[in-house]
Amino acid sequence: MKTVKDIMETEIVTVTLKDNIYEIALKMKQHDIGFIPVVEGKQLVGVVTDRDLVVRGYAEKHSGSTEVKEVMSDQIVISVPPTMTVDEAAKLMAKNQIRRLPVVENNQLIGVVAIGDLAVNSKLEEEAGHALSEISEKHKQTIGVN
Template identity: 40%
Template sequence: MAQHVRDIMTSRLVTVEPQTSVTAAAQKMRDEDIGIVLVCEGDELRGVVSDRDLVIRSLAEGGDQEKRTVASACSADLFTLTPDEDLDTAVQMMREHAVRRIPVVDQGHPVGIVSIGDLAIERDPRSALGGISAAEPNE
């Protein structure tokens, strides 16, 4: 059984710069079949923007989405895990902050993302969430 975040995190990162339009970020999420992108300047993590952030902080506000940047839709509180932290810490952080995904950083640089689905697959693969998380995405 995995013990550390590094054992279950997704290491394929999708990033955008803060000045990227929310439309471009949404298209990237669609094309990559993901629900979150990391907002980076160079290799420094500056924030995250999720599909929900785009709806609540951008689309619902109206206006020209091509002119609105991901910087305006980012989650205000940025918290992260390190690859060496144990999985209980990840669970506790997700509960405390009511989030489904947390960026993983090593010496300040993003190296992965751990999701509630990753934890469900590891901890209880026969659960409904574990099964859904392990399934192929809908087309």
């Protein structure tokens, strides 16, 4: 059975607590991504999504020089070990309505697995489709769409 390590992305764009939200937005634009782990050294301390920038940053009228810690998710970051099976990761994503999982080993960020990574391998398409359906369905319920 495939593990997260088999499919994770290892070339990760990261930021530190010294960065600000403008720098995060710029990195997201440059790399065409919507998710950036926040690290101290190689230790994962939080994540920032494009939604975090909008909801906790710009919508709250924070300037571009606002510190990362003002917008990052740090208390609810779910990470997984590289030995977790892809099936377990898909179920975890569906259960928690998340599309990306930081992969941590020995307290260090070593990769990120995204819902799209699950879909790349044809054997995993069903698992990825199920996880995405679960995420989408829970999101619709949250915002009141039938």
